[in-house]
Amino acid sequence: MDLDHIILRKLKMTLRDPFTTSFGSFIDKEFFVIELVNVSGISGWGESVAFSSPWYTEETVQTTEHMMKDFLIPLLGQKPIHHPDEILERFAPIRRNNMAKAAIEGAVWDLYAREHNQPLYKSLGGEKNKIDVGISIGIQSSPDELIKKIGAFLDQGYKRIKIKIKPGKDIDVVKAVRDHYPDVPLMVDANSAYTLEDSQHLKQLDDYNLLMIEQPLSHDDMIDHAVLQKQIKTPICLDESINSFEDARKAIDIGACKIINIKIGRVGGLTVSKKIHDYCAKRAIPVWCGGMLEAGIGRAHNIALTTLSQFTLPGDTAGSSRYWTQDIITPEVTVKNGEIKVPEEPGIGYKINWDALEKFTVSEEKIKL
Ligand code: OSB
Numbered sequence: 001m002d003l004d005h006i007i008l009r010k011l012k013m014t015l016r017d018p019f020t021t022s023f024g025s026f027i028d029k030e031f032f033v034i035e036l037v038n039v040s041g042i043s044g045w046g047e048s049v050a051f052s053s054p055w056y057t058e059e060t061v062q063t064t065e066h067m068m069k070d071f072l073i074p075l076l077g078q079k080p081i082h083h084p085d086e087i088l089e090r091f092a093p094i095r096r097n098n099m100a101k102a103a104i105e106g107a108v109w110d111l112y113a114r115e116h117n118q119p120l121y122k123s124l125g126g127e128k129n130k131i132d133v134g135i136s137i138g139i140q141s142s143p144d145e146l147i148k149k150i151g152a153f154l155d156q157g158y159k160r161i162k163i164k165i166k167p168g169k170d171i172d173v174v175k176a177v178r179d180h181y182p183d184v185p186l187m188v189d190a191n192s193a194y195t196l197e198d199s200q201h202l203k204q205l206d207d208y209n210l211l212m213i214e215q216p217l218s219h220d221d222m223i224d225h226a227v228l229q230k231q232i233k234t235p236i237c238l239d240e241s242i243n244s245f246e247d248a249r250k251a252i253d254i255g256a257c258k259i260i261n262i263k264i265g266r267v268g269g270l271t272v273s274k275k276i277h278d279y280c281a282k283r284a285i286p287v288w289c290g291g292m293l294e295a296g297i298g299r300a301h302n303i304a305l306t307t308l309s310q311f312t313l314p315g316d317t318a319g320s321s322r323y324w325t326q327d328i329i330t331p332e333v334t335v336k337n338g339e340i341k342v343p344e345e346p347g348i349g350y351k352i353n354w355d356a357l358e359k360f361t362v363s364e365e366k367i368k369l
């Protein structure tokens with residue numbers, strides 16, 4: 001790959017509705033769109049997923065910028081790259097900062113696929129031409145409000161419902177939803193809001209036939225998750241705790257989870273996502289693709305990843321219109337009968353909507369490689 005330059009665009013977009021988790025609410029989203037251009041003028045696209053505040057992981061929009069500009073882009077330009085898999089090792093001297101790494105690596109993958117005139121999902125070894133999708137719904141003001149929202153998303157065809165929980169908004173909410181929708185594939189996500197002292201409380205969730213409980217305990221406490229999993233029947237799925245291939249291996253080995261949520265940004269890119277996926281396939285651990293309220297470019301990467309065979313559960317990759325009044329890609333991502341059709345065009349398979357990209361760009365910088 002003959003790289004020429006990289007353009008970092010910082011965008012600001014506003015969600016259609018606030019999204020509330022146990023750790024805070026989102027309405028505005030700032031992030032970077034990475035355009036990596038080769039000497040022939042072909043562009044590959046990546047999107048950073050860190051939020052403005054370090055609530056979900058320690059990274060932020062600002063740390064992403066610092067890492068990309070001062071460390072990762074210089075490493076990228078240091079010597080030639082033949083295949084995107086080399087990026088993981090190239091960036092390894094930089095500790096963590098996985099979302100910054102993944103943003104750049106995503107652009108390298110897209111460019112690689114475009115240079116080979118093939119869709120990104122095929123470059124990754126994906127096998128599906130459509131993917132099953134679910135929806136993640138934030139904490140609502142009342143169970144009635146939540147039940148209404150769920151109804152609307154079920155009408156749109158989403159194949160599983162994930163609801164956010166936190167202490168004080170958990171068992172009663174799940175009970176109300178279950179009473180109303182006895183058979184809907186349902187799961188909960190606590191975003192680390194509990195401790196092991198809550199294990200008897202969480203055990204009550206076993207009565208509601210949930211697909212899983214996502215990240216009940218602390219981001220850095222895999223051991224307690226293993227203890228909790230022995231006490232509850234509901235499968236634990238880890239999100240925040242899995243930041244590398246080694247985390248996934250260890251979590252499975254000690255029984256800290258039965259399912260893994262793979263987020264490209266959180267684990268540091270598509271190459272490591274694939275490695276985790278392949279390992280989970282060997283260990284018969286189902287995986288699904290998580291979301292970070294992405295705009296179209298990040299969403300397209302999630303779609304491509306989800307085509308790998310062990311993504312056997314519907315993920316959080318909803319359609320563009322669930323988040324935005326206007327997305328930065330064309331066509332926008334649409335969901336029909338709970339499925340997204342995987343695009344067959346080269347690279348991420350969607351075109352950049354330049355009007356939207358320019359409208360949402362707040363700053364732009366070109367860096368020669
Ligand atoms: O835990 O998966 C999470 C959104 C922001 C931060 C963390 C999470 C989420 C979601 C929504 O659940 C995923 C999406 O729809 O993109």
Ligand code: MG
Nearest residue numbers: 189214215239
């Ligand atoms: Mg989660």
